[in-house]
Amino acid sequence: MALSIHDCCRRLKSHIMRIDRFFVSLLLISQVFGVNKENFKTCDQSGFCKRQRAMEPGKSPYVVMMDSINVKPSKIEVQVLNKENDVRLLLEVFTLAHNTARIKINELQPLKPRYEIPPGDVLIEEPKQQQMTVTDVSNSGATLTFENNKIIIHTDPFRIDFLANETPVVVVNAQGLLKFEHLRTKEGWFNKMGSTIKSWFSKPFRQGKQDPVPNEGEGESNADSQQAGEVAEGEKPAEEEKKKEDNEEPSMWEETFKTFHDSKPNGPTSIGLDISFPNFEHVYGIPEHADSMALKSTKNTDPYRLFNLDVFEYDLYNPMALYGSVPVMLAHNIERTVGIYWNNAAETWIDIGSNVADKMADLVKGMEMPQVDTHWMSESGVIDVFIMLGPSVKDVFYQYAQLTGTTFLPPLFAISYHQCRWNYNDEEDVKNVDASFDKVDIPLDVIWLDIEHTDGKRYFTWASDKFPNPVDMLKHLGAKGRRMVTIVDPHLKRDDNYKVYSEAKSKDLMVKTNNGVEYEGWCWPGSSSWPDFTNPEVRKWWTSKFQYSEYTSAPNLFIWNDMNEPSVFNGPEITFHKDVVHYGGWENRDLHNLYGLYVHQATSEGQLLRSDNQERPFVLTRALFAGSQRFGAVWTGDNTGEWGHLKVSNPMLLSLSLTGITFSGADIGGFFRNPEPELLTRWYQAGAFQPFFRAHAHLDTKRREPYLLPEEHMRSIRNSIRLRYSYLPYWYTLFYENERSGTPPMRPLWVEFPQDTQTFTMDDEYLIGSDLLVKPITEQGQTSTSVYFPGKGVVWYDIENFEAYNGDGSATINAGLDKVPVFQRSGSIIPRKLRIRRSSALMTDDPFTLFICLDSQGKASGELYVDDYHSLKYKNGQFVHKQFQFSNNILSSKAVPGSGSYDTKEWIERVIIVGLKKGITKVVIKSKDGEQALQSGYDSSAKIFVIRKPSINIQTDFIITLQ
Incomplete structure (x- = not known):
């Protein structure tokens, strides 16, 4: 019996879907074997680059x-x-x-306008x-x-x-x-090509052979034109034509890469x-x-x-x-x-x-x-x-x-430790991970859920069989000050029963093909379409999806944007076709690198809308462009659990930091494969001193949470995570500085030592702020390392034992599995919090210890920034910003000019001074509350002077005198 047109179309679509699923399967298999370079163009395969x-x-x-x-x-x-x-x-x-x-x-x-990025999208305004x-x-x-x-x-x-x-x-x-x-008409090009082809056939035979046909893009020489003796009617001589147009090639008007055709209408x-x-x-x-x-x-x-x-x-x-x-x-x-x-x-x-x-x-x-x-x-x-x-x-x-613009001040939990994998299976799994960190006393702020938490890869939904009570799960985490992050990707499953997709479809919000129909490609849900985030109205619509009425969640749920390059499994180079059409009629070729920024922006603004602009958002993105720093954090994508990827994470993050993307990190342990415990340990040590600190792993990897590792490695990782938490006040202050000035928290050495030529290509060690020097161990079996200490006259103190190293030279540092080489600069004051808590939220009222490393003149300085660590109230002046100075045996604390006002319970519990000469017999603190003597003593083994329990609120200006 003959099939109807409808049945033929249905069967054809079914076959196409099977082919596409096969393609996706091959793509997943390729993840096991690494990148296939043949999927990506070289310059020679990109017509314009060539x-x-x-x-x-x-x-x-x-x-x-x-x-x-x-x-x-x-x-x-x-x-x-x-x-x-x-x-x-x-x-x-x-x-x-x-x-x-x-x-x-x-x-x-121009024949028509050429694309320019609208002011306010990347540039914050017209300069x-x-x-x-x-x-x-x-x-x-x-x-x-x-x-x-x-x-x-x-x-x-x-x-x-x-x-x-x-x-x-x-x-x-x-x-x-x-x-x-310059823009030109395609008809003119065809006329020119027609003239050229006609001239080929009009050439005489020479010595019994026909002249060879020119290569693509090559016109005939002037001599050949004259010898041929013909010029097509209405066409200009070749010499004049050459003046009027660049040398034309077929790739200028259409281009094919592998099986993918690019129509190039312009x-x-x-x-x-x-x-x-x-x-x-x-x-x-x-x-x-x-x-x-x-x-x-x-x-x-x-x-x-x-x-x-x-x-x-x-x-x-x-x-x-x-x-x-x-x-x-x-x-x-x-x-x-x-x-x-x-x-x-x-x-x-x-x-x-x-x-x-x-x-x-x-x-x-x-x-x-x-x-x-x-x-x-x-x-x-x-x-x-x-x-x-x-x-x-x-x-x-x-x-x-x-x-x-700059990176807005992240909430404190965002610069703490994050635990992620693809995927934690269900609510019980999340509870077990949460409890297991507590059992071994490892701080943790955020547990993440990847795509399997959704109902069939439909974002803004929960798989009801695995996560039937998401709000209760979130409340359980929130009781310990912990948060959750869920993934929300930009591709939408093409399912009319999926509310987000059907709404976007009915509102005509999708990216279009070059013939005006909804663009369809394949990603994790299968057949998918993509909202056109280049359209401000689409971004506005997307922000509404994060409201509690739209997405079952709670205030401690935050978001992760992945696959937003965008990733299209069956597209050219695994992304959009360049001739797909966006808002305003612009092609993807004009603005491709902006798509991920727009997704990131809309998601960040959605979280702001959810809190009525009261709470700071947190959004992690994989795709980025200039200006992405304004909307949250970035990570370096799908790296591999091997030593080379650990080593390269340092220069990758330094390069991002130098170009404004200051809140960035790499997946701890590598996303793919099963790193051995030594590699995991060294990666945690490096990650503890990088801006964004998250462990992540592929679906097919073995579980590798810190508490599952051998005791020796678990202890080292625990120490690294605790070390990160102790330095959160310093990190937080650096991110406040970053928001104001653009200076990144993670810096190459030459940023602080601009005339030291030895540092100009050095990317295996770096600075956190101006005062912490970090040299991660990135080689297998390495138990010592050579550290270069910059700065003539500068002394660098090991943060563990206060051993001193002179600047402008190198030294070999023992670095067993339990040690990450980190050094504090002389002349600096760094505030830390040393009490061990389950999360950063539980540290809010904890006291500070000031670590003072004196320079050769007996001086030091530093700053501390404090607010409520989560809201936007600091924008209205609700914060404390203190400057510490030590000189002539006097430590002073006073408000930085322009500082705001904020009531906090945080106080100073201890002052540790490194490099102080002996002979101090009396210590006195003076403030608006009066004057009193303090307990103190010299630790001869560590060569430090300790002042105990000043017990003064961080808001209060004070002077401590050593006599």
Whole structure:
């Protein structure tokens, strides 16, 4: 019997679903064997990257048309002409507040608008402009000044030099690699190709053979055209045509990778520009890559790639793209730090050439200097570059923070210890994990649930057979001050009985295909669709889903966004097709790297809405872009339980920290495989001194919670977690500083020691704040390590035994399984809480111990920030911010200027002073409550002086005098 069209479609769909399920199965199997590089493009397989990279240095066709210049108080506008095709561009140079400049280049008259990231999405607002002074305008260019900087625009060939105190620091288009593919019509390209094909068939035979057909993208030579003697009617001669258009290739108008077709309806739209850093040898940033902190030359490799992708068990030390893209680069030398932010969300590749033989003799006559050359290439959009001129690295942190914002102060639980795996099975399993931590006295703040807690991977739901009483479960955790995090991914199961999906479908909120229908792909639930988070109305709708009326939860439930690159199992490179369409008609190719940021933003704002803007949210994201720091934490994705992944986590997190993503961490133990107890122990020791501290494991791994490990390893891990909790006051104060200034809590050594060249490539040790030096053990079987101690005249004290090590040199440190090498800097005061609790919430009223390490002049200083640790009341001045100073045997505590007011029960229980000379016989404390003597004593074995029970509230100003 003949089948109806309906039955045929139904059967076809069934077959397609089986094929897709098979594909998903293969994808899951691939997780066992590591990343398959063939799933991801190389530069040669990306048409625009190949074209941009083929540019030859020193042959720039672009000139500045000085007769078009328009000078405004804080901006210069001028046209730039491509001599090869007569296309004109508009160059805008802005001078901004905070020692920053901006360059924008767009088509003067594009066929239609090119994509620009809307202000307020990544940039927190349109940057404040600063007045410039134009000192010279002539046919050869223009010179302008602002603050202590000079900007020189050269006309032929086009180039822009940025000088600070007359020294070149950034040069734009020094290599002449500017390439701006202008919008054009596809019909014109077909006409040109038709003419070319016609000319092939009109060629005479030579020596009995036909001329070979040109390779794709190659037109015939001028000589061949003349010999052929034909020009199609209505077509211009080849010489003139060449001037009008770039060399065309079929990949400009459509492209295929593996079996995936990209329709490219707008044709070639890529942009490229070289940016050089004269007198610099080291550049940093552009995460996310599993690579060293100091970026490497890409002369013999692919460029570094920025394109948010889901990459299983990623390889180490290569420039492949990963889950996030932050197009920010810093250059540092002994004199200054500068930075650039490439404000473009399309796929981007960055070549780096570092060669000390490169010269910029035309900038500074008679001088030779090293130089790092970088080449930035994006698939679409406009050129929009911010140049941050420092001069110090902390100035650059602040300048970048003024552009894209900072990490808001996390709630205290968020910087404590988190326990996660895919998946805790049910409510009983959660209770057992919770109780098991208590049995062995290991602090714990958060238990996480992965995708199996939902009803068939339908987010905002609970599997009723496994989690029938989620609110009771949350209350049980909350009684101990603990929280829970559940996963909420952006893909929605295509099930009309699933309320979230059916509502999004009925409201037409989904990403569309290039022919206007709802985009369908495969992810964990099977057939899925994706809300279009680029649409502000979709983000607003998503925020409403976190209300208690929409999602059965409680105030101690927080959220994790995974798979938000987005991950599409049956998509090209496991993500969206580039020609899918978003809000405003923009293609995914224009804004791909923003999608995860928008998911993160909407989720964070949903938690704020849930609490009526009273409580700080916590959201972890895997995909990220510049500005993601404003919405929560980030982790480095699906790493592997092996020593190399432990080692690379340090430079990965340092690179993120340098580019504003300051609340970041790596899965403790590695997500995949079964790490041996030694590796787990060393990973906990490292993680205890990284910003985000979470253990996580794959569904197929063995249980590896700390209490399941052999006694020796369990004790070491317990000590590491307790150590983390003791330093929470220091971490919390650093995150408050980070919110105000952009300075990251986790820092490379050169941030605090900017003239110490030995630290410029050092990424196996780092600083927490300015005062804790950390050197994690990352090699199997290692029981000692060489630690470099920076700073001539600085003394570093082992935090366990106060053994002293002089700066500006290295020493071998014993580091058995029970030790992580951590050292406190002389001249510092660090507040700690030493009482052991089950969670950070139970530490709220606990007392502080001040650890004071004196410098060679007998001085030290430090700060402490305190609030209620969870709400947004600190924004209204409800906090205590104290500054401690020790000098001339006097310890003082006073409010930092601008400090607020907050009632707290926290008090000072003990003061420990390292490096104090003997001879103190009397200690007196004086405050508004009067004066009294304190108990004290010198511990000769530890060489520390201890002041016991000052018993003064942290709010109160005081002076302690040692006599």
